[in-house]
Amino acid sequence: MSQSEVRATATAYQQWRQAKNVITATTITAGGIGVLFAILLIFFYLLYEIMPLFRSASVQEGIEFEANANAPALYLAMEEQAEIAFRLGETGEAKFYQLSDGTLLSTTDLPLNGVDILSFALESEESRIFALGLSDGNVLIAKHDYRISYPNDKRLISPKLSYPYGESAFTLSNGLAVEQIAISDSDESLLIIGVSNGKLLGRRWIKEEDFLSEEVTLSEEEVQLPKLDITPNQVLIDPGQRWLYVLGSDGGFRLIDLRKQTVADRGYLFDTGSLSQARFLLGGISLMVASDHGAVGQWFVVRDKARESGYRLQAVRHFDIPNGGSAALVTEHRRKGFASVSSDGQLALFYTTSHRRLLSKDLSVGSVQTMAISPRANKLLIETSGGSLKTFALHNEHPELSWSALWSKVWYESYPEPDYVWQSSAANNDFEAKYSFAPLAFGTLKAAFYAMLVAAPLAICAAIYTAYFMAPALRQKTKPLIELMEALPTVILGFLAGLWLAPFIEKNLPAVFSLFILLPVGILVFAWTWSRLPANFRRHIPDGWHSLLLVPVVLAIVFVCVESSAPIERGLFDGDMRAWLTNDMGVSFDQRNALVVGIAMGFAVIPTIFSIAEDAIFSVPKHLSYGSLALGATPWQSLVGVVMPTASPGIFSALMIGMGRAVGETMIVLMATGNTPIMDANIFEGMRTLAANIAVEIGETEVDSSHYRVLFLAAFVLFIFTFVVNTIAETVRQRLRTRYGNL
Template sequence: MSLDQTTAAPDLDFTTSASRRLRQRRMLQDKLAAGGIAVGGVSVIIAVVMIFFYLLYEVAPLFKPAQVEPWHVKGAPLAPYTVPGSQSDTLYLAVEEQAEIGFRISADGEMVFFRAAGGELIDSERLDLPEGVEISSFAVLSEASRIFAFGLSNGEIRVLRHSYKATYPDGQRVLTPHLEHPLGEAGIQVANGPIEKLAITNNGDRWGVAALSDGQINFTRLALTENLFTGETSVDRSEKQLPSLGLKPRKLLLTPDLAWLMASAADGKIAVVNLRGEPEITQLFDASEGQITSFQLLLGANSLLLGDDKGKLSQWFFVRNDQGAPELTQIRDFEHSGDAIVSLTTEQRRKGLVSVDNNGALALYNATARRTAFNEPLFDGPVGHIAMAPRSDALLVEQNGKLSYWHVENEHPEVSWSVLWEKVWYEGYDEPAFIWQSSASNNDFEPKYSLMPLAFGTLKAAFYAMLLATPLAICGAIYTAYFMVPGMRRKVKPFIELMEALPTVILGFLAGLWLAPFMEANLAGIFAALVVIPIAVVGFGFTWQNMPERIRFLLPDGWDAALLIPVVILATWFALGIAVPLEQLLFNGDLRTWLSNEAGISYDQRNALVVGIAMGFAVIPTIFSITEDAIFAVPKHLSYGSLALGATQWQTLTRVVLPTASPGIFSALMIGMGRAVGETMIVLMATGNTPIMDVNIFEGMRTLAANIAVEMPESEVGSTHFRILFLAAFVLFLFTFVVNTLAESIRQHLRKKYGSL
């Protein structure tokens, strides 16, 4: 056989039908794979975008401005109508819960129930007065209580409440209004002459009445006692005459705790009287440069609202001064047009208020948020009285003997940038603060929706988790990928990656019920272990390296790292063993007590240290796996070339391998941080869920994710609380998006920088 025949290329035919079918099948598979990958990628992008817009859809109503428009009946705006009942001056206007029935009290004592949308008379009743006795004053306990009182010229008061009973004949709801007498139908004597000014308050079975008569203010306490056998109610009373206020009162106010009386004068002065013990005037000052035109308590009666003829509208409440005594202090004022405030009323279930100025501009405010939700001129000139429905969805306004009825849409006035991200001065606090407290047991509660403690807690938990996980995971990945022998690597790497499959609820359960009490009982031992273990590892490594070769060669090459397991266990046991003597020597026998008493550092059992260890344990597998793959994937010819040129293994690692793998290592850190930021169950079960801002490692925290998990099931769908929880989720989404975008840009920069190695 010739050489040409032996070396000739084989005769291959690529045009056979089988070859064509194979190529077609491969092309189809390639197209299907490419299409599937493209569809999957686009679907992920669409899903993320849909999540973004859904969160935005739920959050957007929080910042929607309020709307006020005339009430519509059968599709047409309701025209103003003449006030029902007596044509004498109006003392008081109100609207019931369903915004169907209005209530009006006139100066001659007529009390009228009428259809709010139209003015049709439903029922009326006139105050039964003795011969020659007239109404000399009038007071409202609060809008929410529906209790009001008449002061009479004979020194008596009559206390009533307008109420509404719902019945359902034939399946149709029917509201029946009626009047009640909480203190009985008979008058109660509180003064010796005509009552010029009157204030009334109530706290359970205790009542307080302040009556100005003949220049003197008499304060009467009434206590209702029900006989358990007869059911009769008796009234126990005590009286005190208050000292001269140093001003001519224009209006009196009493707080529900029967502790304070406040009086305003036309010239802008305010007097504050402490009613505890022997009454005394604690403050007398100029609260306004003009004349006070509105003087009213906000919902809960903890705040005073003050309006004047200069257009200033402000909020005041008691704050402890430097001597520790309560002092009425101006907290905030509200943006206003500058025209005189002529009418003011408050919402019955929120810290909101409604004002009308001298030019007919109506404004809706929220006190806590310091937010002006609405401010537009709706009337020609000043109005007489305004009344807000309990649900804050309707407004009844009297002007020039006519009533107009308005529909109000103001769902979320409690939210503003300052409430979410700035310090707010809340009622009962001595200074502004970041507070998250979303609910309470009554409507007087002032919601506190600051997201700062939650965002701070999220970053705090992530920081301590990454502080533990980052060095352990990266150093472990470097040793496993670069120094460890293949046989041992094949066992260690899957074992560490298997840790990631452990449910975080199990880790949270162990952290909360076992780790936290263990660390509390062995705090000194834990800190001793942080010192003893590194020393033991370094010392063992030095000792092992200097042992005779006949001993070191007893272990297969590369398996000596396994000896560190018993070293770490023994070092931990030793650290826990010396903890008690150390505490006796350095910390007077108890490290926790020493921290609290000597160092001034508070200790909570479920704290950031517990979270750092538990969540770090959960994050380590993620960072380790990605980092190890990135280092192991560095082409071997780079490290071989470096070693061939005389570099040591350590120089090769730090100057060649790690820079080349840096994009992957950085990605591992960002993914691990994302895992830590979004973690829910561990922080939910191991932190105590206290929404505080404290960098102390021994204090707990509450994260955004844990807060959503805790409060979302209890929130009312569509409520402000519900939407703010979605806002928290939106903040988490944006944080993750921004961090990942930044991380990707840095990763690409690192790839370009070290890709040429």
């Protein structure tokens, strides 16, 4: 080959080599950019899903039309689709309107027989049943109802006024006017309580259904009620027919236990001002009361062992209404929110659980008389003092969230005190959603802590021994074997942890505690014994192979602990260590707990930490350790003073990556913890993590609902947590590299 051909071949080789370098660099760069782009896409997609949670409520003006009524309204309501409105006047005139254009659909007069309406009570927005207290001592019960049909494939809503218990009025008092009235209708009974001449009067009608004809008959009985020492302004009965709330115009209240027929609690609702309005929140547990000074309070009954009655009416939250007192106060039909309009038309929207004012806006409607909110909380209907009706469209999709609802203690209905609670669903429709991230974040950190407590010492010590002390031939077999553990699916580990390990630990608790003590002691005793054996005998085991001697020792200690578990339990704990922990030590024990998770998840995390840490230690240049040994340092001194500082960035990275794996683990904690969202550091209690919570609930939630978006918010919190931890870890790693990189 000529010299020119040699040069041409060399040039071509150099060009091809350069091309390969460019291709490789481009591919690696593109891959890195692709990874970063994918992470950014995940970040922005999570933001896209959770941003509606923080969108402000808004209101849009609709149409205005005349009521054409001869008396002020007692009650306004709308049907499910907010297409038809119902208005009941003080004279008993019932009207239905088409809300799209204000057309009057029908007018019906209640069968009052010439008597006057003195009081009004709504059973619930869901049932649409209402009661009217009459001047002759009777009570008329009616219901506004809507029938849907589809003539010519078009939806037609036909409103009507019905009488579920007949058009005949119920007698409550003998000729004395019913000044105040309350009604509660359940599957078992109908309960009506009224006030006549300052006295409480009650009647209950027990419902008896015929098995064959399914006809319901009512049997009447009198309800015994205590005498009052206040002048009632309003009375209300809770849906369970347990509590009667008697409210005075001065803000005083009496809580009456209808089962015991005694006054359970008494006091005042406001420091200043008088009672303006009172309404039940959805479910009838919370009582919303408004004063004429612009304050709204949420109250509900809680247990109180210090009281003789065992209960008290507790003030839970207070809300301030802008521009003075409320002319109208309505509660949402399907959520724990309410709306208030002041006498000059200032609208305010609130949500109780999140303790938020969602909207404050002047509606410019003048003086307001009464108001209604649609069942879907997407429309308001307001009647002004001038006799006109005006509609407003509401947009308030996700009012349940606030910083305090997510991270602070919240006093939920029927709870004795504020607490951190995650409970996103229940069987009943009036459930109060509880979206506290605190127990989930705590559970995430708890699971990661116990997993790292098990994995970190074992993995780091194993990495040190394997990389620095173990014989090369044995290392070539041990390292791949440990790394192979990482290929085991976590669902298998979770399955084994939940169905085998958890019952095994519960059955052999003394063995578990014995292992924590006897295993390290036994290994140290064996090491000391080995050092005292004759040198000629010890030479039979080459350096770097001593770890194999510990295998039978560890197995023997485990066998002895397990076999002696039952005798120890019978002799020291009366045959049941779990009961001893619970009853004598006050430590609750769940079968699937943090100890099980720590062992199972530690087993999953060990290969990750071991592999990275072992590579970091083994990659320390040999001349550093050889130089240290040449200067007279022992192998341990070389390890601690030279090798470990040099490998510390890699070891720290291994720990952080292992922790990230533990924080994001799903299947093991899903199957081995019991998934109880509680805040308890007890190693024998379970927990629920953010990742497991998303996996459990995302398949059951309604798309675009508040619950759905809250789960995406949980994923975003987990994403941010991982990002912050990794950023801190990288900063520490770079400082360690700068400090020890010059060794």
